Amino acid sequence: MATTNELQIIRSNPFNDGLGAFRRLFEVTRVDLGIAVPSGAVQAVFSTAVTTVAKNLVLDLILALQSQPAARILPSRTSRGTLLGDLSAYVTLIDSNNFDIKSAIPLVERVVNNAPDLEIWSAVVDLVALTSPKQLTPPTAFEKAVFDTPLRSSSASQRGIEQTHDEVDQRILEELTGRVYYDVGEFFERYFEGKVWTNNAKATYENSRHQYAEGRWSGWPEPSAQGSFFEWFMKFQDTVLSGLDRRYYTSANKVLRGSEADRKLDI
Structure with a gap:
């Protein structure tokens, strides 16, 4: 679900005819393949076309989406950048042997059927999230320390003349190890x-x-x-x-x- 800020970005940066060229390309491909019925055309085209043609269709759509101003503002759902970076990573996936052409069908259907802008961007977000490497736990700010025996460190144990920066800083580092995270989505x-x-x-x-x-x-x-x-x-x-x-x-x-x-x- 889009946040209030994302909704404002989408409303302020509409597609207008930004995806018109792709829709016309898809229509030409449908006719060339002899698919007569527009209903269910996306499924039919992707089932009938050779892999290269289907991949090129998806690639043309992603490139068209990358050119949209909203893609350069909407935040990424998989990193600290923008959706533009997610789409760039998806282009690399299309060119690989691991690309599942069927995963792009929901997005292509919404574009071909002139769905509202919000629905199209929602499909984009779902697609890049589905195909991006999953990071179950955010990375820790410090690598996990390795000790011979389990240790629950506390800087409160430091007293007297041992209360130097070197000693205390090490204890604080041990307290933070494995407990501080960054890049939390x-x-x-x-x-x-x-x-x-x-x-x-x-x-x-x-x-x-x-x-x-x-x-x-x-x-x-x-x-x-x-x-x-x-x-x-x-x-x-x-x-x-x-x-x-x-x-x-x-x-x-x-x-x-x-x-x-x-x-x-x-x-």
């Missing part, structure tokens, strides 16, 4: 589109994005020691996060028992 649609918190999330984003430039937050303390960071964060909260019905506070700066270092700031 449809993350925004699932968690931020059409939710009760959508407007608040957008407002917070708009308030905060002007505070971030050239890879840094405005006013970020240097060095970012505990006290200076806490002062910066409280100001950030008062300005950017002021619209939220909640507030962050810090715990007391206690000393960890058995540690030579002060407790880290808890927020």
Whole structure:
């Protein structure tokens, strides 16, 4: 199902006669093959035509779709790019020995029968999703660490003079290994589109994005020691996060028992 944003893209970039040349080509092919009845013509053409002719028909359709402005804007359902990239990958599949010509029939039928634009793009999405390699689990940001025995690491175990960057960073890396993912498909649609918190999330984003430039937050303390960071964060909260019905506070700066270092700031 298309999202609200995708529906707007499709409405703003109609096919018009962008697929007219393909429809005329298909009609010529149908007549040349002696298929008289238009009803069920796509099934008949694909069953009668030699493989090369059928493949060329599908290829011509995909190339026509690639030239459409919407294809260059609609998001990919299989990667982080656009639908144009998915169609390009599909062209490679057509040229391979693994191409199943029957998989393209639903899309060709909608185009030949002048289906609404939304139905055609839905068929395109279904087709590339059906023929794309399945990635059951998003890739992890860190490769799975290999240990001699099972390990559930915690950076909280670091105390005293061993609390150096090298030691702590390694513990944090172990905590993140296998638990952090990237390139998660449809993350925004699932968690931020059409939710009760959508407007608040957008407002917070708009308030905060002007505070971030050239890879840094405005006013970020240097060095970012505990006290200076806490002062910066409280100001950030008062300005950017002021619209939220909640507030962050810090715990007391206690000393960890058995540690030579002060407790880290808890927020």
